[in-house]
Amino acid sequence: MKIVVIGGNGLIGKKLVSRLREVGHEVVAASPSSGVNAVTGAGLADVLVGAKVVVDVTNSPSFEDEAVLEFFEKSSHNLLAAETKAGVGHHLALSIVGVERLPDSGYMRAKVVQEKLIESAGIPYTILRATQFFELMGAIVQSATDGQTVRLPSALMQPVLSDDVAAMLAELALGEPVNGIVELAGPDRFRFDELISQFLSANHDTRLVVADSQARYFGVKLDEQSLVPQGNSRIGSTHFKDWLNQASA
Numbered sequence: 001m002k003i004v005v006i007g008g009n010g011l012i013g014k015k016l017v018s019r020l021r022e023v024g025h026e027v028v029a030a031s032p033s034s035g036v037n038a039v040t041g042a043g044l045a046d047v048l049v050g051a052k053v054v055v056d057v058t059n060s061p062s063f064e065d066e067a068v069l070e071f072f073e074k075s076s077h078n079l080l081a082a083e084t085k086a087g088v089g090h091h092l093a094l095s096i097v098g099v100e101r102l103p104d105s106g107y108m109r110a111k112v113v114q115e116k117l118i119e120s121a122g123i124p125y126t127i128l129r130a131t132q133f134f135e136l137m138g139a140i141v142q143s144a145t146d147g148q149t150v151r152l153p154s155a156l157m158q159p160v161l162s163d164d165v166a167a168m169l170a171e172l173a174l175g176e177p178v179n180g181i182v183e184l185a186g187p188d189r190f191r192f193d194e195l196i197s198q199f200l201s202a203n204h205d206t207r208l209v210v211a212d213s214q215a216r217y218f219g220v221k222l223d224e225q226s227l228v229p230q231g232n233s234r235i236g237s238t239h240f241k242d243w244l245n246q247a248s249a
Ligand SMILES: NC(=O)c1ccc[n+]([C@@H]2O[C@H](COP(=O)([O-])OP(=O)(O)OC[C@H]3O[C@@H](n4cnc5c(N)ncnc54)[C@H](OP(=O)(O)O)[C@@H]3O)[C@@H](O)[C@H]2O)c1
Pocket: 006, 007, 008, 009, 010, 011, 012, 013, 030, 031, 032, 033, 034, 036, 037, 038, 039, 040, 057, 058, 059, 060, 061, 075, 094, 095, 096, 097, 111, 129, 130, 131, 132, 133, 136
């Protein structure tokens, strides 16, 4: 089966492309570095010829509010229109757990727009919402650092390893469209400060971690439950501690 992975050269995209190739599918990794641009539409019609499934794991080069909205709006619009013309039978996209609960975040608002475009396009679809990747922890620390202190909201986190996200996407890409949302989280739920303390200690980083009810997550106020699944979710197999131990070994 021909599967096109848009954003197939990114963190998740690369892992997904390898997994699908390993089980014998014809997989095209499409992104600007391979001549396919979902925002301008360049190369889309050609790459979709004969595709049965399209997976969208793109990300915006800029996280500035207007730029990110324009990215997900234009790329989703172009992709879905090209897929309709090409007769693609399943559109699978990666979104974020809690995306609808954080309207103060420009990034989350843009992902909601992406989800709504998918839901109304008329193409059978599946949306996988994942929690924060383990690999995001470094960026969280950078954004929350104030001198020698890392100030974090009093919220819960249930992060997941990128390889587990890619494995879930591979399973969904090879199954029937759900025409709905599937959620994925990691196996452990932490308080934000406890999670980041473990991350810093594994990296021999002596910065002080403080839970602060006024602290923001990338500029956004969180409730305790904002970032964790509220109902049934699929659970990744990799524990954060094991990933930290492996990374430091
Ligand atoms: N980080 C998290 O914790 C988290 C959690 C849940 C969901 N997500 C979602 O996961 C998705 C993928 O994230 P990631 O970390 O794998 O992203 P990434 O490593 O930044 O990769 C992004 C990919 O998008 C491609 N791309 C950029 N502009 C494009 C365009 N105009 N047309 C087509 N492709 C384009 C890039 O192409 P080049 O390689 O050619 O530059 C790259 O292959 C995002 O949508 C994000 O919202 C992230």
